[in-house]
Amino acid sequence: MTLPIIRPARPDEHDAIARAWMASWVSTGLSQASDNLLNDLRVRLPREIAGGWSLFVVDDRGAIAAMLALHLPTSLLDQLMVVPTYQGRSLGRELLAFTRRQMPDEIWLKCVRENEKAWRWYEREGFIFEKEAPHPVTGFMMKHYRWMRTNRTSEAKP
Template sequence: MPQPIIRPVRPDEYDEVARVWMNSWVSTGLEDASDAVLARLRARIAMGAEKGSSLYVADDNGKLAAMLTLHLPDRYLDQLFVAPEYQGDGLGRQLLAFTRQQMPDEIWLRCVRENEKAWRWYEREGFVFEKEEVEPAIGRVMKYYRWRKGD
């Protein structure tokens, strides 16, 4: 079966991207699905686009399988979320390889401390833990990671 194609998002897909993001986030067990969560994520997508983030989707023949947000000037991987039905099939690694093509020398990211599955995956993928810090906007402790080419 062919891998989904990573491509820039279209503005008419923001609602579907927010749903993929919410379903992936909810699969961590850290929050329940709700219209409020969906609305919050939808607003963050639009805000990110306005602030210069690059938003990509993994398109599986017209179905969105994942979303990826990068802020290239800061070498920041902002969001990487794979729809639950696509998790465990290598799509996360495909998105990370794409990210490394866009930012070949260095990438940093933050991950919610309670999302152990995610941060352990980033560690296996070569990211190095740097610090923990409370993110006041969401009230959660974030783990900061960095990857550098050649490390």
């Protein structure tokens, strides 16, 4: 069995990535699939990349199984979306480990408050709740989280 690989996204994959993003987002129950949503995500991808996103995909023999958007200058994990048919296969955990290799000291993220499955998972993965604030565009209440690497050498000193 060939395991899916995490690799940088290519511009010719933007449509497939937007579809994967929409499928994952819709699986939260917070929205319904629509042409408008898909078009918004298609437009958003190149805009976010131009704004500093590093975009990665999980490639399962040519199929996009997940997407990951990082903004490395601000240590922001902006999007981690797994296609529903791939959920429950530890791809999220693999993407989070990949993210920690890219940003080994600190990671910030925001999660929609109503997406309890996601924020509880982030809490189990060591993220600490910082605050809640409304998203300025969508109006969703967002939970802000932070993860910091534990510096074991400084903890061991008296």
